[in-house]
Amino acid sequence: xxxxxxxxxxxxxxxxxxxxxxxxxxxxxxxxxxxxxxxxxxxxxxxxxxxxxxxxxxxxxxxxxxxxxxxxxxxxxxxxxxxxxxxxxxxxxxxxxxxxxxxxxxxxxxxxxxxxxxxxxxxxxxxxxxxxxxxxxxxxxxxxxxxxxxxxxxxxxxxxxxxxxxxxxxxxxxxxxxxxxxxxxxxxxxxxxxxxxxxxxxxxxxxxxxxxxxxxxxxxxxxxxxxxxxxxxxxxxxxxxxxxxxxxxxxxxxxxxxxxxxxxxxxxxxxxxxxxxxxxxxxxxxxxxxxxxx
Ligand code: PMP
Numbered sequence: 001x002x003x004x005x006x007x008x009x010x011x012x013x014x015x016x017x018x019x020x021x022x023x024x025x026x027x028x029x030x031x032x033x034x035x036x037x038x039x040x041x042x043x044x045x046x047x048x049x050x051x052x053x054x055x056x057x058x059x060x061x062x063x064x065x066x067x068x069x070x071x072x073x074x075x076x077x078x079x080x081x082x083x084x085x086x087x088x089x090x091x092x093x094x095x096x097x098x099x100x101x102x103x104x105x106x107x108x109x110x111x112x113x114x115x116x117x118x119x120x121x122x123x124x125x126x127x128x129x130x131x132x133x134x135x136x137x138x139x140x141x142x143x144x145x146x147x148x149x150x151x152x153x154x155x156x157x158x159x160x161x162x163x164x165x166x167x168x169x170x171x172x173x174x175x176x177x178x179x180x181x182x183x184x185x186x187x188x189x190x191x192x193x194x195x196x197x198x199x200x201x202x203x204x205x206x207x208x209x210x211x212x213x214x215x216x217x218x219x220x221x222x223x224x225x226x227x228x229x230x231x232x233x234x235x236x237x238x239x240x241x242x243x244x245x246x247x248x249x250x251x252x253x254x255x256x257x258x259x260x261x262x263x264x265x266x267x268x269x270x271x272x273x274x275x276x277x278x279x280x281x282x283x284x285x286x287x288x289x290x291x292x293x294x
Contacts, residue, residue: 001121007088009081009118014088017119027112028101032155035063036099038189038249039082040123042284043092050086050096051249051284053079055212057098063151064100068110071100078118085120095123095250099154131257131268132246134187136235137163137175141185144207152209160188174246176238176259179207184233186211190248192256193217194233194241195272201237204230213247213280220279226272238262243271252284253277 002008006017028034039056041048057075064071078098086094097119102112139162142149147156159177167175176192179185185207186192191214193202200221202214221228238244243266244256253276255268268274 002119006119006121007085008120009085009116011115011117014085020117022101023104025104025106026102027105027107028154030106031108032153032158033067033069033110033112034099034101034154035060035067035069035152036097036154037063037152039096039098040249040284041082041086041091041094041096041120044285048083048086048092048094050079050082052212052216053082055215056249059152059210059212060098060100063148063153064114066148066151067153069100069102069114070111071114073116078116082118082120085118089120091120091122093122093124094120096120129254131255132173133171134174134176134256134259135167135170135172136260137166137177139163139166139175139177141177141179141207143180149207150205150210157188164188178235179203181207181232182234183207184235184238187246187248187251190246190251190254192244192246193228193273193276194238194244195266196237196241198227198272200226200228200272201233201241202228202230203233211248213249213252216280216283217247217253217276220276220283224275224279226275242266243268243273245271245273245276247276247280253280 002017004018007014008017037056037060041050057078061071099117100114102114105112142159163175163177176187177185184203191211193200218228239262243264246254255273
């Protein structure tokens with residue numbers, strides 16, 4: 001992720017990653033009381049472009065507000081600093097990781113003075129890889145009544161680590177988690193869509209992270225005149241589907257081969273997911289522009 005030349009952004013300054021220190025006595029490290037984002041930049045015909053930069057920084061702001069971490073920064077300025085960071089590090093296809101963490105304080109009272117750090121590393125698109133072998137996790141997503149599920153809070157990701165570690169230990173590529181009502185929720189770091197009879201279905205907002213890629217897929221469906229229905233899905237719905245895919249900033253559009261023992265009957269190449277995958281690739285690599293995406 002970094003080497004001796006890597007520069008990161010910290011509270012208004014650009015500095016070497018290797019010269020940066022972090023506070024040991026803080027709520028972020030001890031309790032996971034921090035919020036973050038995962039953003040991608042692509043090398044397009046118009047140079048390097050940060051995909052949906054505004055949406056990501058607006059979600060960062062909302063995440064902070066939902067857990068009472070102050071957000072004294074200007075979204076436009078953070079976007080500007082992100083482009084500068086990419087330029088300083090000479091990055092073209094990159095993953096960008098902003099993190100808001102708190103000053104030393106070991107109490108359980110929120111609202112501690114925050115810092116913002118943004119780092120980035122070269123990470124090419126890996127669209128078009130093999131379809132994933134997925135298992136239903138024995139872990140559920142956190143109950144929205146026990147945490148802020150719509151905020152990208154660091155502490156929520158222990159749940160993601162447990163689910164992915166379990167899936168890998170059983171020989172699967174990734175997990176799919178249910179919500180507290182046993183409806184399909186999401187993957188540890190991606191949202192999910194299924195295809196049935198020429199339509200797409202995805203769980204509604206409420207018990208999932210409001211994914212920016214999920215919103216993009218819905219936008220693309222409207223443009224491509226593909227019907228997309230947001231509704232609660234059961235495991236039985238999944239296991240009667242024609243095809244399925246995950247979507248997220250990091251995973252982009254990733255086809256699913258099977259869930260547990262159930263193999264999807266459609267060939268990935270013939271699925272709606274494959275059409276969305278091609279269109280998404282075109283969107284991020286070609287048609288993207290700074291303010292107006294489509
Ligand atoms: N769900 C979870 C739990 C995630 O961590 C992510 C990645 N941020 C997503 C869904 C997908 O969100 P996005 O498309 O905004 O990357």
